Amino acid sequence: MHPVRLGIQSITGMLAISLASFTVIxxxxxxxxxxxxxxxxxxxxxxxVAALRAEWGLDQPLLFRYCDWLTRFLTGxxxxxxxxxxxxxxxxxxxxxxxxxxxxxxLALAIVFAIPLGFFAAAHPKGVADRFSRTLSVFVQAVPGxxxxxxxxxxxxxxxxxxxxxxxxxxxxxxxxLLIALHxxxxxxxxxxxxxxxxxxQPYFRTALAKGLSERQALWRHGRCGxxxxxxxxxxxxxxxxxxxxxxxxxxxxxxGISQFLVQSxxxxxxxxxxxxxxxxxxxxxxxxxxxxxxxxxxxxxxx
Amino acid sequence: xxxxxxxxxxxxxxxxxxxxxxxxxxxxxILARHSGMTASHLLGTDHLGRDVLSRIMAGGWRTTCVILAxxxxxxxxxxxxxxxxxxxxxxxETLILRCCExxxxxxxxxxxxxxxxxxGLSPLSAALALGLAGVGPHxxxxxxxxxxxxxxxxxxxxxxxxVSSFGMISRHLLPNTLPLMFAYVGNQAGLAVVAYAxxxxxxxxxxPSEPDWGAMVFEYRVFIFDHPMLMIWPGTAIAITVSALNxxxxxxxx
Numbered sequence: 001m002h003p004v005r006l007g008i009q010s011i012t013g014m015l016a017i018s019l020a021s022f023t024v025i026x027x028x029x030x031x032x033x034x035x036x037x038x039x040x041x042x043x044x045x046x047x048x049v050a051a052l053r054a055e056w057g058l059d060q061p062l063l064f065r066y067c068d069w070l071t072r073f074l075t076g077x078x079x080x081x082x083x084x085x086x087x088x089x090x091x092x093x094x095x096x097x098x099x100x101x102x103x104x105x106x107l108a109l110a111i112v113f114a115i116p117l118g119f120f121a122a123a124h125p126k127g128v129a130d131r132f133s134r135t136l137s138v139f140v141q142a143v144p145g146x147x148x149x150x151x152x153x154x155x156x157x158x159x160x161x162x163x164x165x166x167x168x169x170x171x172x173x174x175x176x177x178l179l180i181a182l183h184x185x186x187x188x189x190x191x192x193x194x195x196x197x198x199x200x201x202q203p204y205f206r207t208a209l210a211k212g213l214s215e216r217q218a219l220w221r222h223g224r225c226g227x228x229x230x231x232x233x234x235x236x237x238x239x240x241x242x243x244x245x246x247x248x249x250x251x252x253x254x255x256x257g258i259s260q261f262l263v264q265s266x267x268x269x270x271x272x273x274x275x276x277x278x279x280x281x282x283x284x285x286x287x288x289x290x291x292x293x294x295x296x297x298x299x300x301x302x303x304x
Numbered sequence: 305x306x307x308x309x310x311x312x313x314x315x316x317x318x319x320x321x322x323x324x325x326x327x328x329x330x331x332x333x334i335l336a337r338h339s340g341m342t343a344s345h346l347l348g349t350d351h352l353g354r355d356v357l358s359r360i361m362a363g364g365w366r367t368t369c370v371i372l373a374x375x376x377x378x379x380x381x382x383x384x385x386x387x388x389x390x391x392x393x394x395x396x397e398t399l400i401l402r403c404c405e406x407x408x409x410x411x412x413x414x415x416x417x418x419x420x421x422x423x424g425l426s427p428l429s430a431a432l433a434l435g436l437a438g439v440g441p442h443x444x445x446x447x448x449x450x451x452x453x454x455x456x457x458x459x460x461x462x463x464x465x466x467v468s469s470f471g472m473i474s475r476h477l478l479p480n481t482l483p484l485m486f487a488y489v490g491n492q493a494g495l496a497v498v499a500y501a502x503x504x505x506x507x508x509x510x511x512p513s514e515p516d517w518g519a520m521v522f523e524y525r526v527f528i529f530d531h532p533m534l535m536i537w538p539g540t541a542i543a544i545t546v547s548a549l550n551x552x553x554x555x556x557x558x
Contacts, residue, residue: 013406013409016406017406017409017410021418024418024422025418025422028422138547138550141494141495141498141546141550142494142542142543142546142547142550143539143542143543143546144498144501144502144505144518144539144542144543146502146505146518146521147501147521147535147538147539147542147543150521150525150528150535150539151536151539153528154528154532154535157528158528158529158532165528237408240409240410240411240412240413241411243411243413243414244411244412244413244414244499244502247413247417247502247506248502248505248506251505251506251507251522252505252525259506262417263506263507266420274418277414277417278410278414278418281410281411281414282409282410285409285410285411286409289409
């Protein structure tokens with residue numbers, strides 16, 4: 001697939017999702033005007049209601065409002081939050097670095113650990129690494145990350161006193177990043193291992209062995225690229241999971257990221273924040289999808 | 305065999321929680337707060353003196369509703385769309401598949417977050433959102449399986465015998481794809497439990513006093529210094545449920 005085609009598809013997808021989410025969010029049972037009057041302590045007269053409706057264009061048809069919102073969104077005007085009264089874009093820019101660094105660091109750490117784990121699991125089937133990665137993948141499926149984090153806080157922080165609870169500096173991010181990475185390490189290591197095992201059944205692998213390479217050398221030289229390709233394909237779906245874990249980690253560890261901001265805004269039925277959140281998530285998925293695709297294209301010249 | 309026994313015991317426990325608990329899960333008994341594990345309160349009581357076992361059982365019933373609703377929505381709609389795409393072919397197939405692919409792009413939890421934000425978090429709304437988010441993967445799987453079956457010689461034979469299209473789908477296609485689809489639903493059930501627990505943990509303006517396992521972990525997390533067992537129990541319930549589900553459906557995994 002050509003990059004241009006991928007770009008067109010991504011933009012179409014983004015427009016479709018933005019239209020769908022805009023429709024759903026705007027058909028919320030809660031009336032934003034009523035909320036604004038309550039939150040800002042405005043007089044609940046007919047004039048105020050009419051003025052607010054006109055100001056926000058709520059008297060216009062939905063499609064018209066969508067186009068208006070889209071042009072504003074693209075020019076950087078993401079609306080104002082009801083709850084804080086600040087522009088949504090500013091609020092997001094303030095919090096996005098925290099969420100992004102959590103998610104990116106977790107994913108990067110997972111890839112770094114998954115490659116050796118998957119490789120040794122494939123090189124020695126039924127060996128220590130293989131059994132460990134299998135146990136890990138069963139474990140992370142069953143044990144939710146937020147609860148594991150809480151148990152770790154209890155064991156490491158309360159019982160052993162190895163870590164400080166409620167730290168305010170960078171050390172507060174270490175445990176969440178490790179927990180986010182843990183799930184992805186298990187999934188990605190299994191994918192990496194499975195692809196390497198498939199390589200080992202290929203005729204060219206036998207040729208490499210006949211050339212005199214050891215099994216481990218042959219796996220690394222001839223299986224590495226193919227397995228990395230499979231790993232990147234799995235990263236694309238894992239990126240969605242990472243968002244979910246980031247959200248729970250932000251709540252558990254009290255990190256002021258975008259998910260925590262969203263949860264605080266939901267109670268106030270803050271539609272602009274919700275819409276912006278959906279867009280940011282879709283953008284994240286598209287960027288992850290696109291970069292994984294570009295890396296895969298680099299690895300496999302047949303795609304180009 | 306052991307795994308099915310375990311699953312049945314779990315199912316009985318979860319369903320029982322819908323009708324009977326040792327105590328009212330919301331009954332406050334301030335004199336008996338933090339009682340620890342005693343004969344009358346097997347898993348102890350929380351900071352308001354509510355019986356933890358009763359709350360876990362009530363939460364188990366809510367979780368069961370989520371599992372059933374998620375499975376039903378994802379399975380029915382997904383199988384219908386995927387099979388329809390495979391049978392129709394041409395531009396309708398492309399349209400359905402593209403829609404499903406776009407739908408997959410939005411992470412499940414975000415769909416559920418949005419739905420919970422709009423309709424409030426209840427087992428039903430969360431399950432519908434999680435189930436709808438599961439439609440995409442189910443439909444893609446149903447499509448792949450159906451395509452594989454449609455390529456078989458016996459389909460051609462049935463066609464040349466003049467089997468009607470309804471008979472073709474109900475007698476020849478679905479019996480071959482449904483068992484595998486069913487196994488997939490079983491594996492998704494574990495994911496649904498964790499996703500629902502995460503949603504309840506995040507909170508989202510839902511009433512945090514509702515006895516959901518995730519909400520209980522959130523509520524009891526502040527007692528980590530003095531009464532850590534309070535947050536251990538609901539997490540254990542999640543882990544046991546998911547493990548039992550995964551283990552029971554492990555055989556079917558393709």
